[in-house]
Amino acid sequence: MRAVTIERFGDPSGMAVTDVPVPAPGPGQLVIETEAIGVGGVDAVIRRGTLAGYGFTTGLIPGSEVAGTVTAVAADVDASWLGRRVWAFTGTGGGYAEHALAQVADVDALPAELSAVDAVTLGNAGPVAHFALAHAHFASGESVLVRGAAGSIGIATVELAALGGASAVAVTTSSPERGGRLRALGATHVLDRSGGGDPGAPSSYDVIIDIAGGPGTSEFVDRLAPNGRLVVVGAIAGMPPTDFGERLLRAFQQSRSVATFSLDTVPTSERDAVRAAQFAAAARGELHAVVHDVLPLGQAADAHRQMDEGTVFGRIVLVP
Numbered sequence: 001m002r003a004v005t006i007e008r009f010g011d012p013s014g015m016a017v018t019d020v021p022v023p024a025p026g027p028g029q030l031v032i033e034t035e036a037i038g039v040g041g042v043d044a045v046i047r048r049g050t051l052a053g054y055g056f057t058t059g060l061i062p063g064s065e066v067a068g069t070v071t072a073v074a075a076d077v078d079a080s081w082l083g084r085r086v087w088a089f090t091g092t093g094g095g096y097a098e099h100a101l102a103q104v105a106d107v108d109a110l111p112a113e114l115s116a117v118d119a120v121t122l123g124n125a126g127p128v129a130h131f132a133l134a135h136a137h138f139a140s141g142e143s144v145l146v147r148g149a150a151g152s153i154g155i156a157t158v159e160l161a162a163l164g165g166a167s168a169v170a171v172t173t174s175s176p177e178r179g180g181r182l183r184a185l186g187a188t189h190v191l192d193r194s195g196g197g198d199p200g201a202p203s204s205y206d207v208i209i210d211i212a213g214g215p216g217t218s219e220f221v222d223r224l225a226p227n228g229r230l231v232v233v234g235a236i237a238g239m240p241p242t243d244f245g246e247r248l249l250r251a252f253q254q255s256r257s258v259a260t261f262s263l264d265t266v267p268t269s270e271r272d273a274v275r276a277a278q279f280a281a282a283a284r285g286e287l288h289a290v291v292h293d294v295l296p297l298g299q300a301a302d303a304h305r306q307m308d309e310g311t312v313f314g315r316i317v318l319v320p
């Protein structure tokens with residue numbers, strides 16, 4: 001089968017289309033013939049080599065999210081999955097391929113009304129956004145800032161915060177055009193990446209969902225309201241610096257908090273329930289799967305180039 005591998009960390013030219021054997025399911029696994037493959041920000045983080053010290057080596061197939069049809073199951077997996085259309089999380093890789101492996105616990109049935117393309121746009125990002133807001137103890141009436149809002153996690157966070165009754169939903173983006181699109185999805189204030197650019201925006205926030213990470217995280221700790229909570233969800237701009245502890249202590253009287261959040265800590269049954277509800281909401285048009293582009297699998301490097309150029313709004317989806 002055709003798959004895309006990372007042969008060299010760095011720019012997208014290090015990615016190659018390779019012929020590899022169709023994977024065989026190990027215990028608890030099934031194989032999905034892919035119909036749509038999500039291109040996530042985490043794939044770019046891995047491809048750049050940011051996580052090279054965290055067990056990622058060259059030769060890996062990136063891609064953590066696919067939708068398609070189950071073509072094989074392990075002996076210990078319920079055979080009724082065979083032939084079903086599913087959404088699947090494939091872990092930290094394996095998705096950019098004509099067939100992908102997933103643990104049966106990471107597979108959900110795809111509602112007939114939802115396209116495979118929409119499913120891989122929302123399937124992981126939606127639950128990440130939902131549980132990140134829950135991790136921040138977001139409540140109706142509170143103000144929210146979403147840092148790095150133009151990706152699929154940020155877009156879902158903006159929509160969910162607005163639907164959840166936020167008093168204000170500010171976003172950071174480097175593009176006025178994307179800012180306008182985020183307003184249409186529920187943002188009330190559009191800031192530049194440093195947090196400026198809108199004199200009418202709140203000066204502080206109850207909740208900051210930080211998908212960008214990098215050096216800017218510390219600056220945004222200073223934008224927390226008393227009892228405010230900043231949750232680091234992503235590291236698009238690299239690992240956050242460690243001086244946020246000093247920032248917190250300097251503002252001791254504000255009782256601010258900084259936390260990290262990974263969907264890995266959410267029990268599978270809770271993720272599945274939220275994903276199923278979000279898929280149904282998307283099918284009803286209440287949540288939006290924002291697809292930037294649909295490209296052939298062989299153009300995965302082009303998808304990554306667009307991500308590196310910062311022109312993507314929402315998600316690029318690959319089709320085999």
Ligand SMILES: NC(=O)c1ccc[n+]([C@@H]2O[C@H](COP(=O)([O-])OP(=O)(O)OC[C@H]3O[C@@H](n4cnc5c(N)ncnc54)[C@H](OP(=O)(O)O)[C@@H]3O)[C@@H](O)[C@H]2O)c1
Nearest residue numbers: 041042148150151152153173174212234235236237262263
């Ligand atoms: N916590 C979890 O469970 C979980 C799960 C999956 C993924 N993740 C993480 O989420 C991140 C990817 O999320 P995503 O796919 O939604 O995002 P994305 O599409 O990669 O990026 C979202 C936006 O961030 C902005 N951005 C890019 N570089 C930036 C920088 N240097 N400083 C500030 N903003 C910058 C860009 O918008 P503008 O140009 O408009 O500013 C970009 O469109 C990865 O770090 C991944 O590891 C976390």
